[in-house]
Amino acid sequence: MSAPAGTDTTPMFRDESETTMTTSTTPTTMRALVQSGYGGTETLRWGEHLAPVASAGQVLVRVEAVSPDSGTIHLMTGRPTIVRPFLGLRTPRQPVPGLAFAGRVEALGPGVEGFAVGDAVAGSAPGAFAELVAARVTKIARIPAGVSMTDAAAQPISAVTALQALRDVARVQAGQSVLVLGAGGGVGSALVQLAVIAGARVTGVASAAKAELVRSLGAERVIDYRAEPGPDSWGRFDVVIDTADGRGLSVLRRALEPRGTLAIVGADHVGGPVLDGLDRQFRASLLNPWVRHRLAMVMQKESGDDLAIVLDHLASGRMLSAVDEVAPLERAHAAIDRLARREVAGKIVVALRPQ
Ligand SMILES: NC(=O)c1ccc[n+]([C@@H]2O[C@H](COP(=O)([O-])OP(=O)(O)OC[C@H]3O[C@@H](n4cnc5c(N)ncnc54)[C@H](OP(=O)(O)O)[C@@H]3O)[C@@H](O)[C@H]2O)c1
Numbered sequence: 206m207s208a209p210a211g212t213d214t215t216p217m218f219r220d221e222s223e224t225t226m227t228t229s230t231t232p233t234t235m236r237a238l239v240q241s242g243y244g245g246t247e248t249l250r251w252g253e254h255l256a257p258v259a260s261a262g263q264v265l266v267r268v269e270a271v272s273p274d275s276g277t278i279h280l281m282t283g284r285p286t287i288v289r290p291f292l293g294l295r296t297p298r299q300p301v302p303g304l305a306f307a308g309r310v311e312a313l314g315p316g317v318e319g320f321a322v323g324d325a326v327a328g329s330a331p332g333a334f335a336e337l338v339a340a341r342v343t344k345i346a347r348i349p350a351g352v353s354m355t356d357a358a359a360q361p362i363s364a365v366t367a368l369q370a371l372r373d374v375a376r377v378q379a380g381q382s383v384l385v386l387g388a389g390g391g392v393g394s395a396l397v398q399l400a401v402i403a404g405a406r407v408t409g410v411a412s413a414a415k416a417e418l419v420r421s422l423g424a425e426r427v428i429d430y431r432a433e434p435g436p437d438s439w440g441r442f443d444v445v446i447d448t449a450d451g452r453g454l455s456v457l458r459r460a461l462e463p464r465g466t467l468a469i470v471g472a473d474h475v476g477g478p479v480l481d482g483l484d485r486q487f488r489a490s491l492l493n494p495w496v497r498h499r500l501a502m503v504m505q506k507e508s509g510d511d512l513a514i515v516l517d518h519l520a521s522g523r524m525l526s527a528v529d530e531v532a533p534l535e536r537a538h539a540a541i542d543r544l545a546r547r548e549v550a551g552k553i554v555v556a557l558r559p560q
Contacts, residue, residue, distance in 0.1 A: 379404025387449025389415025
């Protein structure tokens with residue numbers, strides 16, 4: 206296969222026999238997707254990069270699959286610009302993108318217990334688009350039998366966000382009605398399934414192209430937001446969770462029952478480049494004490510324990526991985542572009558090793 210634009214021709218992976226799974230032979234450099242500045246995928250190049258080491262409380266993981274998510278797009282574009290003081294003003298301080306990964310433990314950092322070299326794990330850590338990533342043990346979980354590396358890699362950010370939004374923020378109960386805005390996306394596809402598992406009746410709002418997926422994940426009803434811009438025609442719900450709509454709080458509250466809860470996960474490209482809609486989340490929290498509805502923002506906490514719950518749902522068949530495409534590493538740029546263009550139904554995964 207020829208190398209695509211933005212790559213060189215050095216093979217991404219060494220032969221297994223070149224390294225043994227001990228700390229002493231862990232390579233000092235590795236192949237990684239390296240970002241040269243903020244922008245589109247033209248800023249990303251496969252190249253040689255310093256290999257991470259596992260510090261105290263971390264494991265070093267040989268990555269097999271990575272799933273880009275909207276956070277990968279935010280880091281690549283440097284939007285919203287208000288977060289650049291934390292990311293790096295002109296170029297990202299962490300030049301290797303990607304957070305959600307699956308792979309095998311290569312080495313254990315000092316003091317790590319409960320994991321062994323060779324364990325199949327999934328989790329989140331900065332710099333996941335690389336041969337090796339160092340991850341905190343609190344942010345990884347063992348992959349159960351029957352769950353593939355690529356399905357596991359799709360869960361650590363999106364599905365964990367969905368679990369926490371439903372359980373900790375919206376506190377969804379069996380029998381409640383839940384409206385998921387952006388039900389065809391990464392977080393939304395997990396929200397639909399986890400709400401159904403919690404015993405809720407789910408309505409999803411998605412583009413027509415993603416309606417079939419949303420229905421297959423358990424939504425009773427799917428609303429095409431272009432045909433039915435709502436919210437007055439959508440009905441009233443105990444819980445509304447927005448991952449995409451981005452409209453004002455007063456508009457979305459029209460879809461709530463009198464004591465309902467509006468949980469804001471996020472929405473892209475709804476404000477200017479500085480805040481990009483982040484202000485809506487903060488306004489929800491500020492307004493909350495003054496209204497009968499409960500208004501709350503969702504702030505995902507990367508958690509190995511919550512990831513283990515999601516992986517258990519996958520292993521038992523209660524949940525589907527909702528992976529739209531498993532792209533080979535040669536198509537990493539194309540996979541990130543597809544996500545940025547919102548073409549992905551559910552999740553997309555890049556396999557760094559042949560599966
Ligand atoms: N608060 C947190 O801790 C947290 C954690 C993770 C993600 N987020 C945020 O949550 C948002 C969603 O993330 P994601 O990874 O799920 O993104 P994603 O995979 O790109 O999904 C977004 C989905 O929304 C759909 N969409 C766009 N406009 C819509 C509308 N008006 N109504 C309904 N659906 C619409 C898009 O597809 P169509 O255009 O085809 O409908 C797409 O499927 C992002 O803003 C992200 O930054 C926040």
